[in-house]
Amino acid sequence: xxxxxxxxxxxxxxSLSRLAFANFSSMMIVLGAVATLYGPLLVSLxxxxxxxxxxxxxxxxVHFVGAFLGVPVSWAGMRRFAGSxxxxxxxxxxxxGALIVAxxxxxxxxxxxxxxxxxxxxxxDFAMITLLARTRDEGRAHRLSIANAGYGxxxxxxxxxxxxxxxxxxxxxxxxxVVIAVVLSSMNRGVTxxxxxxxxxxxxxxxxxxxxxxxxxxxxxxxxxxxxxxSSASEWIAPQLHREGHSxxxxxxxxxxxxxxxxxxRTWGGRLHRRFSDVALVRASLGAAIVFASxxxxxxxxxxxxxxxxLCFASIYPMGLIWYTRLCPHDRDGLALxxxxxxxxxxxxxxLESLVxxxxxxxxxxxxIATLIAADLAIFSSARRFASS
Numbered sequence: 001x002x003x004x005x006x007x008x009x010x011x012x013x014x015s016l017s018r019l020a021f022a023n024f025s026s027m028m029i030v031l032g033a034v035a036t037l038y039g040p041l042l043v044s045l046x047x048x049x050x051x052x053x054x055x056x057x058x059x060x061x062v063h064f065v066g067a068f069l070g071v072p073v074s075w076a077g078m079r080r081f082a083g084s085x086x087x088x089x090x091x092x093x094x095x096x097g098a099l100i101v102a103x104x105x106x107x108x109x110x111x112x113x114x115x116x117x118x119x120x121x122x123x124x125d126f127a128m129i130t131l132l133a134r135t136r137d138e139g140r141a142h143r144l145s146i147a148n149a150g151y152g153x154x155x156x157x158x159x160x161x162x163x164x165x166x167x168x169x170x171x172x173x174x175x176x177x178v179v180i181a182v183v184l185s186s187m188n189r190g191v192t193x194x195x196x197x198x199x200x201x202x203x204x205x206x207x208x209x210x211x212x213x214x215x216x217x218x219x220x221x222x223x224x225x226x227x228x229x230x231s232s233a234s235e236w237i238a239p240q241l242h243r244e245g246h247s248x249x250x251x252x253x254x255x256x257x258x259x260x261x262x263x264x265x266r267t268w269g270g271r272l273h274r275r276f277s278d279v280a281l282v283r284a285s286l287g288a289a290i291v292f293a294s295x296x297x298x299x300x301x302x303x304x305x306x307x308x309x310x311l312c313f314a315s316i317y318p319m320g321l322i323w324y325t326r327l328c329p330h331d332r333d334g335l336a337l338x339x340x341x342x343x344x345x346x347x348x349x350x351x352l353e354s355l356v357x358x359x360x361x362x363x364x365x366x367x368x369i370a371t372l373i374a375a376d377l378a379i380f381s382s383a384r385r386f387a388s389s
Contacts, residue, residue, distance in 0.1 A: 014083065014134040017190025021143060024128050025150040027091065027184055031121055032154025033161065034098070034177055036259075037170075038063065038114075040159045044167030049107040059114045066097075066118025067125075068343050074123035075336040078130060083193025086127045088185050094120030095181030102174040113174075126339050131193050133321050133335055140325075141278070142270025144318035152263030152314075155234075156256050211327075215386050216334045219324045220341045222379040226316055227345030229289075229372035232353045232365075233313075234258060237306050240365040244299040257307035265314020278319040278326065279384065285319075286377040288312045293370035302366070309369075320380070327386050 016024070038060055046056040070090065077086040097120055100113030132144050165172055237258055238251040246254075272281060289312035295305040321335070328334055349372065356364045 013136040014131050015192035016131070016135060016143070020188060020190030021147075023184055023187040023190075024132065025147050027087075027124065027128065028147050028150030029154040029157070030177060030180055030184070031094075031125060032151035032156075033158040034094075034117065034154075034174075035063075035121065036155045036158030037162060037173060040162040041167050041170050044170065045110075048168070049110065051107055059111060062111050062114045063118035063121070064343065064346060066115040066120075067122030068340070070119040070122030070124075071126045071336070071340045071343070073119075074126045075333075075340070077123075078127065078336075079195060081195050082191075083127065083131045083195075084188045084191035087124065087131070087188055087191065090120050090123035090127055091181050091185050092120070094124055095178045095185075096120070098174045098177040098181065102171045102178065122343075126336065129321070129339060130335050131191070133325055134193070139270070141273035141318065141322055144321060145266045145269025145273075145315075148318050149263045149266035149269075149314075152259050152266060152310075155259040156263060159252065159256065211386060212331060212334065215324070215327050215383070216331075216337065218379060218383045218386075219320065219334075220338055222320065222376055222383070223317075223338050223342040224345040224348070225372055225376040225379060226320070227342045228349030228352070229345075229369055229376060230313055230349070231346045232349035232372065233293075233306065233309060233369050235350050236353050236357075236365045236369075240296075240362050241299075241302060243362040244302070246299075246303065250303060254303045254306050258310035261307040261310030261312075262314045265311045266318065269315055269318055272315065273319065273322075278323040281315045281319045282323060282380050283377065285312050285315045286373055286380060289316075289373045290370055290377065293366055293373055296366035296369070297363070316376075323383070327383075 042056050042059075045059075046052060049056070070093075074086055074090055077089065094117055097113050097116030097118070100116060101110055102113075104110035104113055128147065129144075132147055133140070135143055161173060162170075234255065237255045241251040241254055269281075276284075289309055292305045292309040292312060296302040296309070298305075321338075324334065324338065325331070352372075353365060353368050356368050360367075
């Protein structure tokens, strides 16, 4: 009797007020904008701190290392404290890093600030995605899609803000991020997300012990490959188009179009999920993505194909998470591992692109992207062997 009651016990879903959800979406916009500031600022930062462009490029790796470390810390915080406190703490860390960057007198201090930004970035992104995935089933697809669309919108806005403010005024951009972080940190009162007790976690893991491991491993690999494909596309669109004879302005515009397509697609995610299952949306999106990645082989079609590729990528991330939570309901540790491990794709994808391009040439960019998408389709499709819980 006690065993049956324990196995049936599930914690209440996370509750977000309309203001809290709008605040989450706003924070995603800020994360997307700041993450895409580094690239357009590299040349200006190299001149300002009197370092080489290659040395300036290390800040991207520093940001990633901070983000990677921020996820497990946020993960541990979610077990001990209310979700709203974790969001505020990681947002405060993000704002502190932006303040250090804005005031940094030398390059070493600037890198410290970038690391702190990354730490807060990873922790905040993990906290928000986990909380959204724990909300009630009704409307979950809409909430995940809209919030992640905010990140895509920020990714479009970031480079535009650099052009508007001018790269040498980068301090103003990061100072603005500090002010926004302070404002957003005061708007989380509508988040109801108690800490998960060890007893709850024990019951949840027991309930899904038999199938959890193969499901989790499958989705970890699927998301690593997905992030590898997305990061390869976003980072190599501009170099490919520029080397194939298109202007730098067009190359930047097409990159923005890729993120805009991803943003628009995610805003429609909730509506699509009312008509199609998460499994169908993930598989159809990957299938269509292979088509548009293949079209990008042609130098004349590539500027049109890449924005549509972003549109195809839109549903994969949020709908894949819904698919996993349907197979393993309430498995918060599993979500944490997926989000943590998927960052590996951000290293593998661009590194693989760099290797293949060095061997074959820039025309191989679309080949690598299409190959990664095809591999991801195969991995996601293999998850159909698992029955829903």
